[in-house]
Amino acid sequence: MRSPINALFGLFSRDLGIDLGTANTLVHVRGRGIVISEPSVVAIDKKTREVLAVGSEAKAMVGKTPANIVAVRPLKDGVIADIDIVEKMLRYFIERVHNGSIYPSRPRVVIGIPSGVTEVEKRAAKDAAIAAGAREAYTIEEPMAAGIxxxxxxxxxxxxxxxxxxxxxxxxxxxxxxxxxxxxxxxxGGDEIDEAIIQFARHECNLLIGERMAEAAKIVAGSAYPLEEERRVTLRGRDILTGLPKAVEVSSIDLREAIKGPxxxxxxxxxxxxxxxxxxxxxxxxxxxxxxxxxxxxxxxxxxxxxxxxxxxxxxxxxxLTCVARGTGKVVESLMEYQNALRAGQQMRRAAVTQ
Known part of the structure:
Protein backbone atom coordinates (compact mmCIF):
# COMPACT_ATOMS: atom_id res chain seq x y z
CA MET A 1 0.00 0.00 0.00
CA ARG A 2 1.35 3.42 -0.93
CA SER A 3 2.02 5.89 1.84
CA PRO A 4 0.12 9.23 1.82
CA ILE A 5 3.40 11.02 1.05
CA ASN A 6 4.12 8.78 -1.93
CA ALA A 7 0.53 9.12 -3.10
CA LEU A 8 0.78 12.90 -2.88
CA PHE A 9 4.10 12.87 -4.74
CA GLY A 10 2.58 10.69 -7.45
CA LEU A 11 -0.35 13.07 -7.79
CA PHE A 12 1.90 15.97 -8.69
CA SER A 13 4.58 14.04 -10.60
CA ARG A 14 2.51 13.99 -13.80
CA ASP A 15 4.11 10.77 -15.00
CA LEU A 16 4.03 10.37 -18.76
CA GLY A 17 3.43 7.66 -21.31
CA ILE A 18 4.92 8.54 -24.69
CA ASP A 19 4.30 6.98 -28.07
CA LEU A 20 7.50 8.06 -29.79
CA GLY A 21 6.46 7.39 -33.36
CA THR A 22 8.10 7.97 -36.71
CA ALA A 23 5.16 10.05 -37.93
CA ASN A 24 3.55 11.33 -34.72
CA THR A 25 4.37 11.62 -31.02
CA LEU A 26 1.57 11.29 -28.49
CA VAL A 27 1.89 12.06 -24.79
CA HIS A 28 -0.39 10.56 -22.13
CA VAL A 29 -0.37 12.32 -18.76
CA ARG A 30 -1.24 10.37 -15.65
CA GLY A 31 -4.76 11.25 -14.58
CA ARG A 32 -5.43 13.45 -17.60
CA GLY A 33 -5.23 11.20 -20.65
CA ILE A 34 -3.66 12.15 -23.97
CA VAL A 35 -2.82 15.83 -23.94
CA ILE A 36 -0.38 16.07 -26.85
CA SER A 37 -0.62 14.60 -30.34
CA GLU A 38 1.87 16.21 -32.68
CA PRO A 39 3.87 15.23 -35.78
CA SER A 40 7.39 14.02 -34.98
CA VAL A 41 8.93 16.94 -36.84
CA VAL A 42 11.40 19.57 -35.61
CA ALA A 43 12.43 22.73 -37.47
CA ILE A 44 15.99 23.79 -36.70
CA ASP A 45 18.47 26.42 -37.77
CA LYS A 46 21.19 24.53 -39.63
CA LYS A 47 23.93 26.88 -38.45
CA THR A 48 23.11 27.19 -34.74
CA ARG A 49 21.10 23.91 -34.29
CA GLU A 50 18.53 26.04 -32.47
CA VAL A 51 15.03 24.57 -32.39
CA LEU A 52 12.61 26.96 -34.10
CA ALA A 53 9.42 24.89 -34.05
CA VAL A 54 8.16 21.46 -33.00
CA GLY A 55 5.18 19.37 -34.08
CA SER A 56 2.41 20.74 -36.30
CA GLU A 57 4.10 24.10 -36.69
CA ALA A 58 7.30 22.41 -37.86
CA LYS A 59 5.46 20.02 -40.21
CA ALA A 60 3.80 22.99 -41.90
CA MET A 61 7.31 24.16 -42.81
CA VAL A 62 8.27 20.95 -44.65
CA GLY A 63 9.35 21.85 -48.17
CA LYS A 64 8.76 25.55 -47.54
CA THR A 65 11.77 26.66 -45.49
CA PRO A 66 14.59 29.05 -46.50
CA ALA A 67 18.09 27.68 -46.96
CA ASN A 68 19.16 28.14 -43.32
CA ILE A 69 16.15 26.32 -41.83
CA VAL A 70 15.45 22.62 -42.16
CA ALA A 71 12.41 20.67 -40.98
CA VAL A 72 13.59 17.20 -39.94
CA ARG A 73 12.00 13.99 -38.71
CA PRO A 74 14.44 12.76 -36.04
CA LEU A 75 13.01 9.22 -36.09
CA LYS A 76 13.34 6.99 -39.12
CA ASP A 77 11.64 3.60 -39.35
CA GLY A 78 10.76 3.90 -35.66
CA VAL A 79 14.43 4.32 -34.70
CA ILE A 80 16.13 7.41 -33.30
CA ALA A 81 18.19 8.84 -36.15
CA ASP A 82 19.23 12.05 -34.35
CA ILE A 83 19.31 11.67 -30.58
CA ASP A 84 20.08 15.37 -29.96
CA ILE A 85 16.97 16.47 -31.85
CA VAL A 86 14.82 13.78 -30.18
CA GLU A 87 16.05 15.01 -26.79
CA LYS A 88 15.04 18.57 -27.67
CA MET A 89 11.66 17.38 -28.94
CA LEU A 90 11.00 15.38 -25.76
CA ARG A 91 12.12 18.29 -23.60
CA TYR A 92 9.67 20.54 -25.44
CA PHE A 93 6.78 18.13 -24.86
CA ILE A 94 7.67 17.51 -21.19
CA GLU A 95 7.95 21.25 -20.50
CA ARG A 96 4.66 21.83 -22.30
CA VAL A 97 2.92 19.27 -20.11
CA HIS A 98 4.25 20.94 -16.94
CA ASN A 99 3.72 24.49 -18.16
CA GLY A 100 2.15 26.55 -15.41
CA SER A 101 2.30 23.72 -12.86
CA ILE A 102 2.57 24.82 -9.23
CA TYR A 103 4.48 21.62 -8.48
CA PRO A 104 6.77 20.99 -11.44
CA SER A 105 8.71 17.77 -11.08
CA ARG A 106 10.81 15.28 -12.98
CA PRO A 107 8.24 12.71 -14.17
CA ARG A 108 8.59 8.98 -14.68
CA VAL A 109 8.28 8.18 -18.38
CA VAL A 110 7.30 5.02 -20.25
CA ILE A 111 8.21 5.14 -23.94
CA GLY A 112 6.69 2.92 -26.61
CA ILE A 113 9.36 1.74 -29.07
CA PRO A 114 9.37 -0.69 -32.02
CA SER A 115 9.98 -4.31 -31.10
CA GLY A 116 12.77 -4.71 -33.63
CA VAL A 117 15.12 -2.12 -32.13
CA THR A 118 18.49 -3.01 -30.64
CA GLU A 119 19.55 -2.58 -27.01
CA VAL A 120 21.61 0.43 -28.10
CA GLU A 121 18.51 2.04 -29.62
CA LYS A 122 16.48 1.32 -26.47
CA ARG A 123 19.20 2.96 -24.39
CA ALA A 124 19.17 5.96 -26.73
CA ALA A 125 15.42 6.44 -26.14
CA LYS A 126 15.87 6.21 -22.35
CA ASP A 127 18.85 8.57 -22.37
CA ALA A 128 16.93 11.10 -24.45
CA ALA A 129 14.05 11.05 -21.94
CA ILE A 130 16.37 11.41 -18.93
CA ALA A 131 18.25 14.26 -20.60
CA ALA A 132 14.91 15.89 -21.41
CA GLY A 133 13.93 15.99 -17.73
CA ALA A 134 12.56 12.57 -16.74
CA ARG A 135 13.71 11.11 -13.40
CA GLU A 136 13.07 7.51 -14.52
CA ALA A 137 12.59 6.13 -18.02
CA TYR A 138 11.27 2.75 -19.15
CA THR A 139 10.69 1.32 -22.61
CA ILE A 140 7.89 -0.98 -23.69
CA GLU A 141 7.48 -2.59 -27.07
CA GLU A 142 4.82 -0.95 -29.20
CA PRO A 143 2.69 -4.05 -29.93
CA MET A 144 2.52 -4.80 -26.20
CA ALA A 145 1.57 -1.18 -25.45
CA ALA A 146 -0.98 -1.28 -28.28
CA GLY A 147 -2.52 -4.45 -26.84
CA ILE A 148 -2.80 -2.85 -23.40
CA GLY A 189 4.51 1.24 -42.69
CA GLY A 190 2.60 4.35 -43.63
CA ASP A 191 5.70 6.14 -44.94
CA GLU A 192 6.41 3.37 -47.46
CA ILE A 193 2.78 3.47 -48.62
CA ASP A 194 3.09 7.24 -49.13
CA GLU A 195 6.34 6.74 -51.05
CA ALA A 196 4.64 4.15 -53.28
CA ILE A 197 2.00 6.75 -54.17
CA ILE A 198 4.72 9.32 -54.93
CA GLN A 199 6.44 6.85 -57.26
CA PHE A 200 3.13 5.97 -58.92
CA ALA A 201 2.43 9.65 -59.63
CA ARG A 202 5.94 10.09 -61.02
CA HIS A 203 6.04 7.05 -63.30
CA GLU A 204 2.39 6.74 -64.34
CA CYS A 205 1.28 10.38 -64.39
CA ASN A 206 4.56 12.27 -65.01
CA LEU A 207 3.69 14.20 -61.86
CA LEU A 208 5.91 15.27 -58.96
CA ILE A 209 4.00 15.34 -55.66
CA GLY A 210 5.14 15.80 -52.08
CA GLU A 211 4.69 13.70 -48.93
CA ARG A 212 1.67 15.67 -47.74
CA MET A 213 -0.16 15.23 -51.05
CA ALA A 214 0.59 11.50 -51.06
CA GLU A 215 -0.63 11.10 -47.47
CA ALA A 216 -3.85 13.00 -48.23
CA ALA A 217 -4.50 10.78 -51.26
CA LYS A 218 -3.88 7.67 -49.17
CA ILE A 219 -6.40 8.79 -46.54
CA VAL A 220 -9.09 9.67 -49.09
CA ALA A 221 -8.77 6.84 -51.61
CA GLY A 222 -6.01 4.44 -50.58
CA SER A 223 -7.25 0.88 -50.07
CA ALA A 224 -6.01 -2.67 -49.59
CA TYR A 225 -9.19 -4.46 -50.72
CA PRO A 226 -11.90 -3.73 -53.31
CA LEU A 227 -14.37 -1.15 -52.01
CA GLU A 228 -18.15 -1.30 -52.31
CA GLU A 229 -17.94 2.15 -53.90
CA GLU A 230 -14.58 2.96 -55.45
CA ARG A 231 -13.33 6.50 -54.84
CA ARG A 232 -11.49 9.16 -56.81
CA VAL A 233 -8.96 11.75 -55.68
CA THR A 234 -7.06 14.55 -57.42
CA LEU A 235 -3.26 14.59 -57.22
CA ARG A 236 -1.72 18.06 -57.54
CA GLY A 237 1.93 18.76 -58.18
CA ARG A 238 4.39 19.70 -60.93
CA ASP A 239 4.45 18.25 -64.43
CA ILE A 240 7.79 16.50 -64.96
CA LEU A 241 7.85 17.34 -68.67
CA THR A 242 6.80 21.01 -68.63
CA GLY A 243 7.66 22.05 -65.07
CA LEU A 244 4.21 23.65 -64.79
CA PRO A 245 1.50 22.95 -62.18
CA LYS A 246 -0.63 19.93 -63.00
CA ALA A 247 -3.58 18.05 -61.53
CA VAL A 248 -4.43 14.42 -62.27
CA GLU A 249 -7.51 12.52 -61.06
CA VAL A 250 -6.90 8.89 -60.06
CA SER A 251 -9.14 6.17 -58.67
CA SER A 252 -8.87 4.02 -55.57
CA ILE A 253 -8.28 1.11 -57.99
CA ASP A 254 -5.17 2.90 -59.31
CA LEU A 255 -3.91 3.60 -55.79
CA ARG A 256 -4.61 0.05 -54.65
CA GLU A 257 -2.31 -1.22 -57.40
CA ALA A 258 0.25 1.50 -56.56
CA ILE A 259 0.55 0.49 -52.90
CA LYS A 260 0.33 -3.25 -53.52
CA GLY A 261 4.02 -3.80 -52.68
CA PRO A 262 4.10 -2.52 -49.08
CA LEU A 321 -3.99 6.00 -33.59
CA THR A 322 -3.83 6.38 -29.81
CA CYS A 323 -3.57 2.71 -28.75
CA VAL A 324 0.18 2.78 -28.00
CA ALA A 325 -0.07 6.10 -26.12
CA ARG A 326 -3.01 4.87 -24.04
CA GLY A 327 -1.12 1.64 -23.35
CA THR A 328 2.00 3.47 -22.13
CA GLY A 329 -0.27 5.63 -19.98
CA LYS A 330 -1.82 2.57 -18.33
CA VAL A 331 1.62 1.11 -17.70
CA VAL A 332 3.02 4.24 -16.09
CA GLU A 333 -0.03 4.34 -13.81
CA SER A 334 0.48 0.69 -12.74
CA LEU A 335 4.15 -0.17 -13.14
CA MET A 336 3.97 -3.17 -10.83
CA GLU A 337 1.00 -4.69 -12.66
CA TYR A 338 2.87 -4.56 -15.98
CA GLN A 339 6.32 -5.67 -14.87
CA ASN A 340 6.20 -8.64 -17.25
CA ALA A 341 5.28 -6.33 -20.14
CA LEU A 342 8.21 -4.05 -19.35
CA ARG A 343 10.54 -7.05 -19.25
CA ALA A 344 9.14 -8.51 -22.49
CA GLY A 345 11.75 -6.68 -24.50
CA GLN A 346 14.50 -8.46 -22.58
CA GLN A 347 13.10 -11.96 -23.12
CA MET A 348 14.10 -14.33 -25.87
CA ARG A 349 11.71 -14.44 -28.78
CA ARG A 350 10.77 -17.38 -30.87
CA ALA A 351 10.90 -15.30 -34.03
CA ALA A 352 11.85 -11.80 -35.16
CA VAL A 353 12.22 -10.25 -38.57
CA THR A 354 13.74 -6.83 -39.13
CA GLN A 355 14.34 -5.26 -42.50
Whole structure:
Protein backbone atom coordinates (compact mmCIF):
# COMPACT_ATOMS: atom_id res chain seq x y z
CA MET A 1 0.00 0.00 0.00
CA ARG A 2 1.35 3.42 -0.93
CA SER A 3 2.02 5.89 1.84
CA PRO A 4 0.12 9.23 1.82
CA ILE A 5 3.40 11.02 1.05
CA ASN A 6 4.12 8.78 -1.93
CA ALA A 7 0.53 9.12 -3.10
CA LEU A 8 0.78 12.90 -2.88
CA PHE A 9 4.10 12.87 -4.74
CA GLY A 10 2.58 10.69 -7.45
CA LEU A 11 -0.35 13.07 -7.79
CA PHE A 12 1.90 15.97 -8.69
CA SER A 13 4.58 14.04 -10.60
CA ARG A 14 2.51 13.99 -13.80
CA ASP A 15 4.11 10.77 -15.00
CA LEU A 16 4.03 10.37 -18.76
CA GLY A 17 3.43 7.66 -21.31
CA ILE A 18 4.92 8.54 -24.69
CA ASP A 19 4.30 6.98 -28.07
CA LEU A 20 7.50 8.06 -29.79
CA GLY A 21 6.46 7.39 -33.36
CA THR A 22 8.10 7.97 -36.71
CA ALA A 23 5.16 10.05 -37.93
CA ASN A 24 3.55 11.33 -34.72
CA THR A 25 4.37 11.62 -31.02
CA LEU A 26 1.57 11.29 -28.49
CA VAL A 27 1.89 12.06 -24.79
CA HIS A 28 -0.39 10.56 -22.13
CA VAL A 29 -0.37 12.32 -18.76
CA ARG A 30 -1.24 10.37 -15.65
CA GLY A 31 -4.76 11.25 -14.58
CA ARG A 32 -5.43 13.45 -17.60
CA GLY A 33 -5.23 11.20 -20.65
CA ILE A 34 -3.66 12.15 -23.97
CA VAL A 35 -2.82 15.83 -23.94
CA ILE A 36 -0.38 16.07 -26.85
CA SER A 37 -0.62 14.60 -30.34
CA GLU A 38 1.87 16.21 -32.68
CA PRO A 39 3.87 15.23 -35.78
CA SER A 40 7.39 14.02 -34.98
CA VAL A 41 8.93 16.94 -36.84
CA VAL A 42 11.40 19.57 -35.61
CA ALA A 43 12.43 22.73 -37.47
CA ILE A 44 15.99 23.79 -36.70
CA ASP A 45 18.47 26.42 -37.77
CA LYS A 46 21.19 24.53 -39.63
CA LYS A 47 23.93 26.88 -38.45
CA THR A 48 23.11 27.19 -34.74
CA ARG A 49 21.10 23.91 -34.29
CA GLU A 50 18.53 26.04 -32.47
CA VAL A 51 15.03 24.57 -32.39
CA LEU A 52 12.61 26.96 -34.10
CA ALA A 53 9.42 24.89 -34.05
CA VAL A 54 8.16 21.46 -33.00
CA GLY A 55 5.18 19.37 -34.08
CA SER A 56 2.41 20.74 -36.30
CA GLU A 57 4.10 24.10 -36.69
CA ALA A 58 7.30 22.41 -37.86
CA LYS A 59 5.46 20.02 -40.21
CA ALA A 60 3.80 22.99 -41.90
CA MET A 61 7.31 24.16 -42.81
CA VAL A 62 8.27 20.95 -44.65
CA GLY A 63 9.35 21.85 -48.17
CA LYS A 64 8.76 25.55 -47.54
CA THR A 65 11.77 26.66 -45.49
CA PRO A 66 14.59 29.05 -46.50
CA ALA A 67 18.09 27.68 -46.96
CA ASN A 68 19.16 28.14 -43.32
CA ILE A 69 16.15 26.32 -41.83
CA VAL A 70 15.45 22.62 -42.16
CA ALA A 71 12.41 20.67 -40.98
CA VAL A 72 13.59 17.20 -39.94
CA ARG A 73 12.00 13.99 -38.71
CA PRO A 74 14.44 12.76 -36.04
CA LEU A 75 13.01 9.22 -36.09
CA LYS A 76 13.34 6.99 -39.12
CA ASP A 77 11.64 3.60 -39.35
CA GLY A 78 10.76 3.90 -35.66
CA VAL A 79 14.43 4.32 -34.70
CA ILE A 80 16.13 7.41 -33.30
CA ALA A 81 18.19 8.84 -36.15
CA ASP A 82 19.23 12.05 -34.35
CA ILE A 83 19.31 11.67 -30.58
CA ASP A 84 20.08 15.37 -29.96
CA ILE A 85 16.97 16.47 -31.85
CA VAL A 86 14.82 13.78 -30.18
CA GLU A 87 16.05 15.01 -26.79
CA LYS A 88 15.04 18.57 -27.67
CA MET A 89 11.66 17.38 -28.94
CA LEU A 90 11.00 15.38 -25.76
CA ARG A 91 12.12 18.29 -23.60
CA TYR A 92 9.67 20.54 -25.44
CA PHE A 93 6.78 18.13 -24.86
CA ILE A 94 7.67 17.51 -21.19
CA GLU A 95 7.95 21.25 -20.50
CA ARG A 96 4.66 21.83 -22.30
CA VAL A 97 2.92 19.27 -20.11
CA HIS A 98 4.25 20.94 -16.94
CA ASN A 99 3.72 24.49 -18.16
CA GLY A 100 2.15 26.55 -15.41
CA SER A 101 2.30 23.72 -12.86
CA ILE A 102 2.57 24.82 -9.23
CA TYR A 103 4.48 21.62 -8.48
CA PRO A 104 6.77 20.99 -11.44
CA SER A 105 8.71 17.77 -11.08
CA ARG A 106 10.81 15.28 -12.98
CA PRO A 107 8.24 12.71 -14.17
CA ARG A 108 8.59 8.98 -14.68
CA VAL A 109 8.28 8.18 -18.38
CA VAL A 110 7.30 5.02 -20.25
CA ILE A 111 8.21 5.14 -23.94
CA GLY A 112 6.69 2.92 -26.61
CA ILE A 113 9.36 1.74 -29.07
CA PRO A 114 9.37 -0.69 -32.02
CA SER A 115 9.98 -4.31 -31.10
CA GLY A 116 12.77 -4.71 -33.63
CA VAL A 117 15.12 -2.12 -32.13
CA THR A 118 18.49 -3.01 -30.64
CA GLU A 119 19.55 -2.58 -27.01
CA VAL A 120 21.61 0.43 -28.10
CA GLU A 121 18.51 2.04 -29.62
CA LYS A 122 16.48 1.32 -26.47
CA ARG A 123 19.20 2.96 -24.39
CA ALA A 124 19.17 5.96 -26.73
CA ALA A 125 15.42 6.44 -26.14
CA LYS A 126 15.87 6.21 -22.35
CA ASP A 127 18.85 8.57 -22.37
CA ALA A 128 16.93 11.10 -24.45
CA ALA A 129 14.05 11.05 -21.94
CA ILE A 130 16.37 11.41 -18.93
CA ALA A 131 18.25 14.26 -20.60
CA ALA A 132 14.91 15.89 -21.41
CA GLY A 133 13.93 15.99 -17.73
CA ALA A 134 12.56 12.57 -16.74
CA ARG A 135 13.71 11.11 -13.40
CA GLU A 136 13.07 7.51 -14.52
CA ALA A 137 12.59 6.13 -18.02
CA TYR A 138 11.27 2.75 -19.15
CA THR A 139 10.69 1.32 -22.61
CA ILE A 140 7.89 -0.98 -23.69
CA GLU A 141 7.48 -2.59 -27.07
CA GLU A 142 4.82 -0.95 -29.20
CA PRO A 143 2.69 -4.05 -29.93
CA MET A 144 2.52 -4.80 -26.20
CA ALA A 145 1.57 -1.18 -25.45
CA ALA A 146 -0.98 -1.28 -28.28
CA GLY A 147 -2.52 -4.45 -26.84
CA ILE A 148 -2.80 -2.85 -23.40
CA UNK A 149 -4.25 0.32 -24.92
CA UNK A 150 -6.77 -1.72 -26.95
CA UNK A 151 -7.99 -3.39 -23.77
CA UNK A 152 -6.73 -6.89 -24.58
CA UNK A 153 -6.21 -9.32 -21.66
CA UNK A 154 -2.41 -9.26 -21.99
CA UNK A 155 -1.76 -10.52 -18.43
CA UNK A 156 -4.10 -13.51 -18.74
CA UNK A 157 -3.28 -17.02 -20.08
CA UNK A 158 -5.05 -16.18 -23.33
CA UNK A 159 -3.49 -15.61 -26.73
CA UNK A 160 -3.95 -12.15 -28.27
CA UNK A 161 -2.53 -11.05 -31.62
CA UNK A 162 -1.78 -7.38 -32.25
CA UNK A 163 -0.77 -5.85 -35.58
CA UNK A 164 0.50 -2.31 -34.96
CA UNK A 165 1.06 -0.43 -38.24
CA UNK A 166 2.87 2.84 -37.69
CA UNK A 167 4.56 5.37 -39.93
CA UNK A 168 7.90 3.57 -40.17
CA UNK A 169 7.31 0.04 -38.90
CA UNK A 170 4.75 -2.73 -38.68
CA UNK A 171 4.87 -4.71 -35.42
CA UNK A 172 3.14 -8.04 -34.99
CA UNK A 173 3.00 -9.82 -31.65
CA UNK A 174 1.22 -12.74 -30.05
CA UNK A 175 0.86 -11.95 -26.35
CA UNK A 176 0.05 -14.18 -23.38
CA UNK A 177 0.66 -13.91 -19.62
CA UNK A 178 2.18 -10.46 -19.93
CA UNK A 179 4.87 -11.56 -22.38
CA UNK A 180 5.44 -11.71 -26.12
CA UNK A 181 5.39 -15.27 -27.45
CA UNK A 182 5.76 -14.53 -31.17
CA UNK A 183 7.15 -11.29 -32.49
CA UNK A 184 7.83 -9.92 -35.96
CA UNK A 185 8.92 -6.44 -36.95
CA UNK A 186 9.33 -5.05 -40.44
CA UNK A 187 10.37 -1.55 -41.40
CA UNK A 188 7.40 -1.02 -43.67
CA GLY A 189 4.51 1.24 -42.69
CA GLY A 190 2.60 4.35 -43.63
CA ASP A 191 5.70 6.14 -44.94
CA GLU A 192 6.41 3.37 -47.46
CA ILE A 193 2.78 3.47 -48.62
CA ASP A 194 3.09 7.24 -49.13
CA GLU A 195 6.34 6.74 -51.05
CA ALA A 196 4.64 4.15 -53.28
CA ILE A 197 2.00 6.75 -54.17
CA ILE A 198 4.72 9.32 -54.93
CA GLN A 199 6.44 6.85 -57.26
CA PHE A 200 3.13 5.97 -58.92
CA ALA A 201 2.43 9.65 -59.63
CA ARG A 202 5.94 10.09 -61.02
CA HIS A 203 6.04 7.05 -63.30
CA GLU A 204 2.39 6.74 -64.34
CA CYS A 205 1.28 10.38 -64.39
CA ASN A 206 4.56 12.27 -65.01
CA LEU A 207 3.69 14.20 -61.86
CA LEU A 208 5.91 15.27 -58.96
CA ILE A 209 4.00 15.34 -55.66
CA GLY A 210 5.14 15.80 -52.08
CA GLU A 211 4.69 13.70 -48.93
CA ARG A 212 1.67 15.67 -47.74
CA MET A 213 -0.16 15.23 -51.05
CA ALA A 214 0.59 11.50 -51.06
CA GLU A 215 -0.63 11.10 -47.47
CA ALA A 216 -3.85 13.00 -48.23
CA ALA A 217 -4.50 10.78 -51.26
CA LYS A 218 -3.88 7.67 -49.17
CA ILE A 219 -6.40 8.79 -46.54
CA VAL A 220 -9.09 9.67 -49.09
CA ALA A 221 -8.77 6.84 -51.61
CA GLY A 222 -6.01 4.44 -50.58
CA SER A 223 -7.25 0.88 -50.07
CA ALA A 224 -6.01 -2.67 -49.59
CA TYR A 225 -9.19 -4.46 -50.72
CA PRO A 226 -11.90 -3.73 -53.31
CA LEU A 227 -14.37 -1.15 -52.01
CA GLU A 228 -18.15 -1.30 -52.31
CA GLU A 229 -17.94 2.15 -53.90
CA GLU A 230 -14.58 2.96 -55.45
CA ARG A 231 -13.33 6.50 -54.84
CA ARG A 232 -11.49 9.16 -56.81
CA VAL A 233 -8.96 11.75 -55.68
CA THR A 234 -7.06 14.55 -57.42
CA LEU A 235 -3.26 14.59 -57.22
CA ARG A 236 -1.72 18.06 -57.54
CA GLY A 237 1.93 18.76 -58.18
CA ARG A 238 4.39 19.70 -60.93
CA ASP A 239 4.45 18.25 -64.43
CA ILE A 240 7.79 16.50 -64.96
CA LEU A 241 7.85 17.34 -68.67
CA THR A 242 6.80 21.01 -68.63
CA GLY A 243 7.66 22.05 -65.07
CA LEU A 244 4.21 23.65 -64.79
CA PRO A 245 1.50 22.95 -62.18
CA LYS A 246 -0.63 19.93 -63.00
CA ALA A 247 -3.58 18.05 -61.53
CA VAL A 248 -4.43 14.42 -62.27
CA GLU A 249 -7.51 12.52 -61.06
CA VAL A 250 -6.90 8.89 -60.06
CA SER A 251 -9.14 6.17 -58.67
CA SER A 252 -8.87 4.02 -55.57
CA ILE A 253 -8.28 1.11 -57.99
CA ASP A 254 -5.17 2.90 -59.31
CA LEU A 255 -3.91 3.60 -55.79
CA ARG A 256 -4.61 0.05 -54.65
CA GLU A 257 -2.31 -1.22 -57.40
CA ALA A 258 0.25 1.50 -56.56
CA ILE A 259 0.55 0.49 -52.90
CA LYS A 260 0.33 -3.25 -53.52
CA GLY A 261 4.02 -3.80 -52.68
CA PRO A 262 4.10 -2.52 -49.08
CA UNK A 263 0.60 -3.83 -48.34
CA UNK A 264 1.58 -7.32 -49.53
CA UNK A 265 4.65 -7.25 -47.26
CA UNK A 266 2.48 -6.42 -44.24
CA UNK A 267 -0.06 -9.14 -45.06
CA UNK A 268 2.63 -11.76 -45.63
CA UNK A 269 4.18 -10.94 -42.25
CA UNK A 270 0.82 -11.41 -40.54
CA UNK A 271 0.43 -14.79 -42.24
CA UNK A 272 3.94 -15.79 -41.12
CA UNK A 273 3.12 -14.88 -37.50
CA UNK A 274 -0.09 -16.93 -37.67
CA UNK A 275 1.82 -19.95 -39.03
CA UNK A 276 4.32 -19.81 -36.16
CA UNK A 277 1.79 -19.37 -33.34
CA UNK A 278 1.39 -22.43 -31.04
CA UNK A 279 -1.90 -24.32 -31.52
CA UNK A 280 -3.26 -23.47 -28.04
CA UNK A 281 -2.83 -19.77 -28.68
CA UNK A 282 -4.07 -19.86 -32.28
CA UNK A 283 -7.34 -21.29 -30.96
CA UNK A 284 -7.74 -18.22 -28.72
CA UNK A 285 -6.96 -15.88 -31.61
CA UNK A 286 -9.49 -17.68 -33.85
CA UNK A 287 -12.10 -17.01 -31.18
CA UNK A 288 -11.21 -13.40 -30.34
CA UNK A 289 -9.67 -12.25 -33.61
CA UNK A 290 -6.63 -10.25 -34.71
CA UNK A 291 -6.52 -6.65 -33.48
CA UNK A 292 -5.23 -3.88 -35.76
CA UNK A 293 -3.74 -0.75 -34.21
CA UNK A 294 -1.75 2.25 -35.38
CA UNK A 295 -2.53 4.75 -38.12
CA UNK A 296 -2.08 2.10 -40.81
CA UNK A 297 -5.09 0.22 -39.42
CA UNK A 298 -7.24 2.98 -40.95
CA UNK A 299 -6.21 2.07 -44.52
CA UNK A 300 -9.50 1.22 -46.20
CA UNK A 301 -10.14 -2.51 -46.51
CA UNK A 302 -6.96 -3.63 -44.75
CA UNK A 303 -8.96 -5.52 -42.12
CA UNK A 304 -10.92 -7.33 -44.84
CA UNK A 305 -7.73 -8.16 -46.76
CA UNK A 306 -6.04 -9.68 -43.70
CA UNK A 307 -9.22 -11.57 -42.77
CA UNK A 308 -9.44 -13.03 -46.28
CA UNK A 309 -5.76 -14.04 -46.29
CA UNK A 310 -5.67 -15.57 -42.79
CA UNK A 311 -9.23 -16.92 -42.55
CA UNK A 312 -9.48 -15.32 -39.11
CA UNK A 313 -11.69 -12.54 -37.73
CA UNK A 314 -10.00 -9.13 -37.73
CA UNK A 315 -11.05 -6.04 -35.83
CA UNK A 316 -9.77 -2.49 -35.77
CA UNK A 317 -9.10 -1.22 -32.24
CA UNK A 318 -11.07 1.73 -30.95
CA UNK A 319 -9.16 4.88 -31.90
CA UNK A 320 -6.19 2.89 -33.28
CA LEU A 321 -3.99 6.00 -33.59
CA THR A 322 -3.83 6.38 -29.81
CA CYS A 323 -3.57 2.71 -28.75
CA VAL A 324 0.18 2.78 -28.00
CA ALA A 325 -0.07 6.10 -26.12
CA ARG A 326 -3.01 4.87 -24.04
CA GLY A 327 -1.12 1.64 -23.35
CA THR A 328 2.00 3.47 -22.13
CA GLY A 329 -0.27 5.63 -19.98
CA LYS A 330 -1.82 2.57 -18.33
CA VAL A 331 1.62 1.11 -17.70
CA VAL A 332 3.02 4.24 -16.09
CA GLU A 333 -0.03 4.34 -13.81
CA SER A 334 0.48 0.69 -12.74
CA LEU A 335 4.15 -0.17 -13.14
CA MET A 336 3.97 -3.17 -10.83
CA GLU A 337 1.00 -4.69 -12.66
CA TYR A 338 2.87 -4.56 -15.98
CA GLN A 339 6.32 -5.67 -14.87
CA ASN A 340 6.20 -8.64 -17.25
CA ALA A 341 5.28 -6.33 -20.14
CA LEU A 342 8.21 -4.05 -19.35
CA ARG A 343 10.54 -7.05 -19.25
CA ALA A 344 9.14 -8.51 -22.49
CA GLY A 345 11.75 -6.68 -24.50
CA GLN A 346 14.50 -8.46 -22.58
CA GLN A 347 13.10 -11.96 -23.12
CA MET A 348 14.10 -14.33 -25.87
CA ARG A 349 11.71 -14.44 -28.78
CA ARG A 350 10.77 -17.38 -30.87
CA ALA A 351 10.90 -15.30 -34.03
CA ALA A 352 11.85 -11.80 -35.16
CA VAL A 353 12.22 -10.25 -38.57
CA THR A 354 13.74 -6.83 -39.13
CA GLN A 355 14.34 -5.26 -42.50
Missing amino acids: GAGLPVNEPTGSMVVDIGGGTTEIAVISLGGIVINHSIRV VDEIVELVKLAVEETPPELIADIMEHGITLAGGGALLLGLDKRIAAETQMPVRIADDP
